[in-house]
């Protein structure tokens with residue numbers, strides 16, 4: 001019993017991990033740097049002397065990669081791969097055994113799809129399925145404003161999302177003023193900086209504090225968001241990527257059953273509708289997760305009881321072209337027949 005308890009709370013800080021494998025074919029590279037620009041963490045960097053991207057880590061994290069494979073999706077020469085498996089080997093974030101196996105491209109018609117290329121599979125898919133598999137989180141936007149009509153169109157998609165008891169507990173807050181977005185980013189980034197300082201420190205007291213915080217607040221101390229925070233610091237605290245619009249999805253806390261679920265469903269209607277009309281989006285969780293510690297943000301956004309941000313979405317015209325769907329880890333599926 002003691003062993004199980006120890007295993008649960010230990011290694012919340014930099015657990016023993018097997019990381020992805022970075023593969024790169026230098027002779028085909030066009031040196032466009034799109035892979036580095038699109039990387040959401042500080043993992044991919046550019047070596048100016050050798051004119052190559054290289055994958056790197058943080059202090060204590062061998063490879064600061066969350067395995068989103070956007071580097072692969074934007075590469076015009078198809079010369080980058082992040083392969084293998086991300087597996088936490090011990091402790092609170094230990095990867096479940098049934099998640100094992102290499103990442104694969106979409107196989108909607110079964111395992112035989114593994115031998116077909118996606119363009120071929122896509123011919124048999126519906127429009128909705130194509131959007132699902134081709135959507136990527138977009139973090140680089142053209143400097144082109146979004147019309148109010150287009151944003152309205154996205155919110156209409158959210159309005160028609162299902163909700164528990166048809167309670168419709170959501171509210172949407174659209175910010176197209178970039179100065180306001182930057183101000184919010186800066187305020188939330190300060191909290192993230194503090195978390196980074198706590199996490200990356202080798203000091204014994206910081207480690208103990210992280211272990212305690214991890215015990216109190218599960219799921220907040222995984223090393224992957226820490227890698228994304230590092231990028232935020234490298235880009236001067238930009239959390240919302242200077243997107244032309246940020247839509248905050250709020251829930252009425254008094255909503256029926258689990259209003260967070262209703263809000264998430266509405267948010268995803270926005271995301272899929274946006275991609276279907278050629279816009280790019282990215283969920284931003286860092287605002288919802290820090291806002292409680294920065295009352296000034298609530299004040300700027302005029303958020304009052306009973307509302308609370310569940311998630312935020314950056315929207316704009318994508319700067320880069322995302323050419324291919326990307327592989328994903330295996331998902332455990334159990335059948336009771």
Ligand SMILES: Cc1cc2nc3c(=O)[nH]c(=O)nc-3n(C[C@H](O)[C@H](O)[C@H](O)COP(=O)(O)O)c2cc1C
Nearest residue numbers: 040066068070135136137228282283284285286311
């Ligand atoms: C609830 C939620 C919160 C997220 N928060 C952030 C965020 O704060 N910053 C960011 O760059 N990406 C964020 N993402 C995007 C994920 O990193 C992304 O979905 C994941 O890496 C998979 O990549 P894909 O969306 O391109 O398939 C978030 C995604 C979700 C679902």
